[in-house]
Amino acid sequence: MKFSYNWLKEFVSFKESPEKLAELLTLKSFEVESVEKAGGDWLLNIALLPNRIPDASGHMGLAREISAVTGAKLKNDAFGVKKYSTGLIRQFLDVKVENSQDCPRYMALMIDGVKVKESPAWLKQRMELCGLQPINNLVDAANYTMLETGQPLHVFDYSKLDNKEGQKYENPNHKSQIPNKSQTQNPKNKKIVVRKAKKGEKLLCLDDKEYELNPETLVIADSEKPVAIAGIKGGKESGINSETRTIVLEAANFNPILIRSGSKSLNLKTDASYRFEHGLDPNLTDFAIRRLADLILRLSGENAKGIIDVYPQKTLPLKLLFHLEYADRLIGIQIPPQFYKNALLSLGINLEEKNKTDFIVEIPTMRRDLIIEEDVIEEAARLYGYEKMPAILPGIPLFPPEENAELFWENKIKNNLLGFGFNESFIYEFTGDKELAGFEEPAKDYLELENPTSPETKYLTARPLIKYIQQVSENLKNFDSTRVFGVAKAFIKDPVSRWRPGLNGGCERKQLILTIAQKGSKGEEEFYELKGVIDDTLESLGIAEYWYKDENCQFPISNFQLFHPYRKTEIYIGNQAIGILGEIHPVVAKNIKSKARIVAAEIDFSSLWQLAEKEAEYKPISKYPAIIRDIAIIVPFNIKTESILNVIENTGGEFLTDIDLFDYFYDEKMKNKSQKSLAFHLRFESKEKTLKDEEIDEIMRKIIDDVDKKGWIVRK
Amino acid sequence: MDSNELQKIEKTAKNEVSGAKNLDELNDLRIKFLGRERGALTLVLRNLKNLPQEERKIIGKNANHLKILTEELFEKRGEELKKTEFDSILKKEWLDVTRPGAKIERGSLHPITLVRCEVEKIFSSMGFGVVEGPEVETEWYNFDALNIPKDHPARDLWDTFWLKPAQTGADGTRKVAENFLRNSASSLRSSALLLRTHTSPVQIRYMQSHNPPIRIIAPGRVYRYEATDAGHDIQFHHVEGLMIDKHISIANFKAVILELFKKLFGKEVKIRLRPSYFPFVEPGFEVDLSCIVCNAKGCPVCKKTGWSEIMGAGMVHPKVFEAVGYIPRNQQGFAFGIGLDRITMMKYKIPDIRLFHSGDLRFLKQF
CATH class of the missing domain: 1.10.10 (Arc Repressor Mutant, subunit A)
Structure with a gap:
């Protein structure tokens, strides 16, 4: 909000330069964003805090704040206003407020014989400095007074108010309302009615736009039709023009929620609506309307016909208890009672000392932001100065923080992958129709946003995997090989279909995504490499019971469509599927123009970490030497390694402690014969004795026999 | 012979x-x-x-x-x-020792992960636990419980992504909201779904299930509906902090936060508290950090002020205690929210916030 330095000086006798003033206000009140020299004046751009709009959005209010932070005295003479009788106006105008909840106070003041002309130069200058466009002396006076007092004001042309069907709006529903002197009906009078708009009502406003009003919009109407949107914008027809002779000034207080929703539904924000939606002081209207009348009379010397004030329920100052001990405790140091007293008084807060430790404070009604004791403590604290408060480490009992196991495992995994040469990346959690189509993902499974910023943020992503694949594909433009991983949230619309029952603690799950891509590679090596990374990752979590399965999968078929149909497997821990490892389907890779095959894993971290086991235990090293034997077997190409391992393990017996595949080989010739060769190191070991060669020879013979029985060939 | x-x-x-x-x-x-x-x-x-x-x-x-x-x-x-x-x-066997060393591909962690871990470590050493919460939140947790009522202009401070109401799942009947709410205590309160605009809802969830004394931080991803530029993105990272006990004061807050910044930036820094307004704290303040680029001498980064705005904070508002079911005046303490992306940008002198989610390895491999 814009303020004139010189104007402020008319209300308070401070000595600070514009820059010094800006610094003081920034540290003690609210941020002054800039100070600009403008002619002989300075413009202060102030980021007024939203709760200080009611009291400090006018120059007079800001002057009060300046007085409190600088200690300078207010110039009381500058705050004066004349008195206006309630006299003649009642012979011309009735004001009716249908619901005082919507409009706690409505004041009208009538002035006759005005001359519409250009405003004097001094007034125009100030308005322009504060960012308002001068129009004519009457409208400018209203705006000027708003800048001065913070109260939005409006001026109607009395002659434009309609009176055709004077009785029409005596609504029978409101007969119970307490009769108010100023609301006495006089059939000859024109009427101002504050009511909700009726369905289908429209209003052409001062901005030359026609607004369709809805029954939630509060309007100012005459006997016939709306003449202004209450607190937001005036109507064009009832506005001031060069012919205007008699005017009605309006200073009202409206329900902030109503103004806010009205302004939102009409998509119309104005200076007035901004101020009203922050909830102004109903007691401000009286001062403001008289201040405006004074100014208009001064500008073109007409005569006032009196004032109407509809204010059924007066807003009274709030009284609160202020405990000195509590204030000290919240701030953290002892501040002398005298300081509190002076600080509060300087802000216009009256107080009486209830006893030695407590004050009863009376909050001026303009300080709508001071509602509870803590609000008042803040007033004292900021005037005391946060910079003067010492930094004191809290003295509290020592106890170690509760450990977050999920984060512990997440960090452990991340550090592991760092060691494997993986780069961590973050993704945007949004996606759109175009991206989903590229991955052949069904958009109906994705949670939709009410208000996306663009078509690319239409949905929340249910599969972080596709975001990572997209990133990998982009990176392959700059790199020949990539190893990218990340932990991201999957927002799953229907957990039952994507995750088997029992897993659905909510729709939001953390997933661990791993990817490897290598230009020029056929993807086979990368598949086994990533599988090895997963093995090691699981082992580092103390998980031993992991295995891989390639048929009768637990995850729904739709989850596999992203993957190569013959290069995918489900990762299991015990009997629980926790993820998928596979090569991204070559068709998908082509769709997204990837320059290499991409192998990826999609792992449900939310289930994974709960299966992790922290207690690692040392396993004794056998005192007896181990015997290593090698065996190479030629098998038909489609035989799974697992089947061969099963045969060896079954026959190997208790001494066979480890089988290590060290060669997996086929050349063109073997491929043509649909053969491959696998070679294993077999490790035999006993905890109790030194194994004899003869014992192992015997076991090896049995293994070879069993391999033979399968029709496989043991290479000699 | x-x-x-x-x-x-x-x-x-x-x-x-x-x-x-x-x-x-x-x-x-x-x-x-x-x-x-x-x-x-x-x-x-x-x-x-x-x-x-x-x-x-x-x-x-x-x-x-x-x-x-x-x-x-x-x-x-x-x-x-x-x-x-x-x-x-x-x-x-002579070797040309001037030939460059072999390239061994090292992995990297995301710069925000690095700073986040650092922040977690510093707070852990002061006895703060680390807590996480959901990113899709209800209106009640994100706003109402934090004393930001509906139709209050203060809501404009948080531009929010909303989820479409009553979306049905693939089985055609299940309301999505029910799934999200299954574990939350607010089944009947303002339950419109949104993407959390801060990690403050985590403090509400934590206080609902724990009694003081409380010392936690809540790091995590947050979302704002806004136009993006070098300084703004629609998703970024927050760390929310909460310390509640019988006598936790503003002076305590200053000390804890100074400790954080000294350790994080590895040098003597100054902080400055300015009055501010956040509905969930009272008193409320904005915290400025002496510019670490120019050591508070004034530079383009701090717009020549020597200070950069770094967090919002304050003493927890009684309405928030009320919302989580605490007895008023039985406890007091501070809460703060800090932008991790902003600190990370300061620490590594990263010029554009959008790099963080770009996935560009030319950026990521530098950390």
């Missing part, structure tokens, strides 16, 4: 052995002088038996002496030659 002959052998041996150019030559010489069959000295010793006793004694003694001497000569020269030959082998 006489002593002259021995002298002659000695002389030749000395000359020839020390002149041997390599181990092969030396070996030939060994055969020439000490060879079992035809070595010069061997022959002398073999002929001793043909000499008269007197002469045999003297010559024998001298010849044996010469034999030892000659063996020593061979040994000495042998050592010399071995050394030279090894040296020449080593010489052939």
